[in-house]
Amino acid sequence: MAFSPQRSQLCVWVLLYSIHGELFLLKPAAALNVYAVDSSGVRFRGHTLVAEFNSFVTLVCTGSGVDKPTLWEHKHSAHEVFYQVEPSEFVYVERKSDQELRLALTKTRFATAGEYRCTSEFLKASINLQVLNAIGSLGINPQVQKKVVYVGKFRLIVHNLNLEAEPGLVCKFGIGSHTLNDINVVWTGGLFATNPELYTRTLFIGNDRSLISTLMLRQTSTDIRLYGKYTCDLVVEGTKTKGFDIFLKIPPVIPNPVQLMYLTYGENFSYTCNVIVYPPVDINITWAKDMNRINESNKRIIFGTEKITNDRITISAIAWEDFGVYSCFVQTVRGNRTGVVRLKHKSTWIILLPTLGLIILISLVVLSVFRFQIF
Structure with a gap:
């Protein structure tokens, strides 16, 4: 039986379908684009968006061709599975057109942080949202203690630094994603840049799931260069976000x-x-x-x-x-x-004492040598 060109082309399409399970060559070009818009109307196109607690953020998903965005999905942490986002008190899903699906977070909470994924029939695109809150900071200043001393016949009261106290600084941040991946707290001030060995630095998740960073002096000191203004900055993926200015003080x-x-x-x-x-x-x-x-x-x-x-x-x-x-x-x-x-x-006598000691030492050495020669 003779094959026409049209019949040969049909056989090729059937063969491709049997191999790949879908007529992908017949599918038009498609793409999903995801970006964020803050309350000021500024667009953000990147991997991770950092938003302040209780702020307004809109996530926008746009499609092209016949590939239309169908829904938003969300997971709070990496080990969780995605679930479909449903409208709630502070969450609104709005379809602006067949090619645009918006997700409005009117009041960001720590629970709204995580990865958001826009899906269509063929594609998926995602963006990460990190919700932060600068909770507070604290300067733990050195303390002095009284001491009674007797100098000659006089009784006086002096003050020394309490060496048992541990002066230092503390910063506390609320974070939506409870992980230290791509998150750091950077300290500046005092002698930390030139002499970091004078300090101990920690970074950990507290019992209330907040991010805590401390910068403590290894030893209480009267070096005035250790005191003054310090700054702790919360850094997410290499970008400074929130921070505090803290003053480490020392009493007279x-x-x-x-x-x-x-x-x-x-x-x-x-x-x-x-x-x-x-x-x-x-x-x-x-x-x-x-x-x-x-x-x-x-x-x-x-x-x-x-x-x-x-x-x-x-x-x-x-x-x-x-x-x-x-x-x-x-x-x-x-x-x-x-x-x-x-x-x-x-x-x-105090002046001559070192000289007399040297003379006696030389005399003993000479005497020892003389006795050795005799015997």
């Missing part, structure tokens, strides 16, 4: 508040009342010797300024009457502090 404190200094007659005496505090406050410093306020008319005693007005005391060519206990009294709105230095006379 004098490092090494009690000191001992040995000098001899004629040497110069100088002591600085080094006050560390953040944020800066007005500071008033007065000086006393042996608990008696120093008369500023004493021309031998000079008050100077290193960082704060009157924070340094200097005596040139000290005499016998200059030895004693010097104290600086610091007054601020955040508390009063005291620094103490006891100036003692360095006796001749």
